[in-house]
Amino acid sequence: MGIFFSFSMIIALVVIAFAGVQLANMQFIFGVVIPYAAIATFLIGVGFRVYKWGRSPVPFRIPTTCGQQKSLPWIKHSRFENPDSTFDVVVRMALEVFLFRTLFRNLKAETREGRVAYGSDKWLWLAGLALHVTFFVVLLRHLRFFMEPVPFFVNLTDSLDGFMQVGTPHLLITGVVLLLAAVYLFFRRISIPQVRYISLPADYFPLFLIMSIAISGILMRYFTKVDLVRIKALTMGLVTIGPVETDGIGAIFFVHIFLISILLAYFPFSKLMHMGGVFLSPTRNMANNSRIKRHINPWNYPVKVHTYEEYEEEFRDKMKSVGLPLEKE
């Protein structure tokens, strides 16, 4: 569901940007106004969402334990799968955020001849990690457009990224991997019947958006060359909130920056918020130490209970008949 809808949306967005620049000369709108609005939406939106999550309390200590608890000293404690201290929780979270620990565990279950069989299934882990890591590196590389002088680590990333030294300009491998990972995730989504069945437009749209951003970027770098000096002048103008010149820049650039603006503005309203959410997930970011230290529920309230006195009142004769001790004879 929603593939066509999402795809049409992307095409429409590309056409809007292209037509807006080519036909209506709205370079300033697409190159300046919309990016500023998008960044503002992103910051305020993400801030508001995280604030909303943070405002909602965590009444109970509910980590999902994935290894041996800390108990008797001679039993080996699985520290990072079942953390009992803040340090261990930090390690568990780091493994999750940087290495996608949980997806690495993924299995595939198949039922054959009345039996269930399990196999390792790491493709989702690999593609997911590839998408996120390359996205990060691409972002890092783009800092060259927003900083003057360009910091050494950005140049270093660039040269590492282009280590294959193919073509001119050098092929940057991360951009290509990013696109491939997104394409793989799309095909995974439509080829596994169960995943296709659960997919919403909100699942296809971000994938198409990332693909279109990567494609427009790759086109600009290798095929329809754009004037980098003018672009850098524009992007520096954006970050310094200084004067901005939009003349002499190819339309493809405006398509690229418009799609990125859409991604930023869409981010806080979408599942992409998982980026922030993963840090707050109570089943992952809590220590399993509630038998050691009392966890406080801020809204804990008194409840109606059935007291021992009421119980004895109701069953006194029966208790007496079997010689149970009583508070009141």
Next chain:
Amino acid sequence: MAKTTQPAKPEELSKIDYTPPATDWLETPVEFKPGTYCHGSRIKYLEEVGFPNPREWAPSDEDWKLPANWKDIILEGMKERLGKYRSFQLFMDICVRCGACADKCHFYIGSGDPKNMPVLRAELMRSVYRKYFTTGGKLFGKQAGARELTEAVLKEWWYYFYQCTECRRCSVFCPYGIDQAEITMMGRELLNLVGGQTDWIGGPVANCYKKGNHLGLEPHAITSNIDYLLDDIEEISGIRPEPSFNRKGAEILFVAPSGDLFGDPGTYTAMGYLMLFHEIGLDYTWSTYASEGGNFGFFTSMEMAKRLNYKIYAEAKRLGVKWIIGGECGHMWRVLNQYMDTWNGPADFMVEPVSPITGTKFENAKGTKMVHITEFTADLIKNGKLKLDPSRNDHLNVTFHDSCNTARGMGIFEEPRYIIKNVCNNFHEMPEDTIREKTFCCGSGSGLNAGENMELRMRGGFPKASAVKSVQKKYGVNMLANICAIDRAVLPPLMQYWVPGVSVCGTHELLANALVMTGEKKRTQDLRLEDLPGIEEEGEGEEEENV
């Protein structure tokens, strides 16, 4: 009581079609298939604890006799809970529908129904959340995956939130730790606001509230049930333990799941507790008031769960015990580990648990003052305080089933295994993807262990049964050990259905079989009063010599 409906033959049931329906899930109405759902709660159960909307009803009824403003109640209830539980708010927002959880759910593997994929079971609620609580859902409706809350939707919630055993296996595999159990718990709380309770949960809750335990055993019934167990122990070992009840001044309060006092094979586990405590001379008491470790309230609402759980600390305080030992039970221990102290603590009227036999401090329980019996027993064995003859379990070929709650809501894996390996010579693990944190549910947890939903239970237990079958074939396993009273109640029919020839037992039954008690007579029977094979032959040989 509930009538048991028999499911189709295993050969039929194991033919599972995983092809999703042609219609989109939002367009596929729920179908109540007989054998897959429980009866609605009878009036008196709801009245006894003050749950809303008690009335005569059946889930298959067209008219559920909901309160006129049911929709407002549900939406208001959602709003309140979104603000009270970060887990709920977050899990409504961050799912990316990657599908990693899909084939991790035992109900999906056993039924092929896509709404049993954890992600889709959650979407049943997320779709409503989007409609009423998000801008995108309000603006774009169906394109944003949002839908109106209608009576049909409420029925769908009911059907599928009572097809989830809150086992948390999906949460182990979700990259964000989204836990369907949390969503199911919220769903059931909301359904309870308008009277959507099942009879099989409502009954135990009312019983536990009034009488102290799920089974509704009154004080004299508890002591007499234990008396029967003492008779059996005496017959087997020649020793009659003398347990005490409601005794003030005992060092330790012992709380077991009440299922262990009622039907076998749970009763054999209870015999195990009694024999062990007698042998080590433990100064402990049972309570008829706090006579339930389990907590069916946990399957209705947090508030009800807290009301039932209250009795444990209250009784410990009244009796003046120093600390508490808890018996073998699954969800009981999730509650004791993750909820009890928060609800009804602090337990500052007791002291940090120290084993009176070994002197070991149970530092991991210094807050709640409540120790799991397998922690306690493993420590006894490690310190050489028990004389054990594992050959008495030689007729058993044992495997161990990790219960969902103790596995994923606590992480107690090694303690029971250590005990079993010390009391049995034949132990074999099931395949690694079906044990420990990846263990599969028995299919009947979270209050689904009724009689009228037997097909659902057999389907849900299918992956676990399949794992048992593999070790039965490979190693000749004939005994499925566990540390959960619900397991002991529901795994026997599951085994009978899928893996005939495998029996079910608690860990302390195996322990007591092997336990050499001071002054005991020569054992010729196990705790089930069945002849011990090796011993019997030996006995016959001796007799022949004498002749």
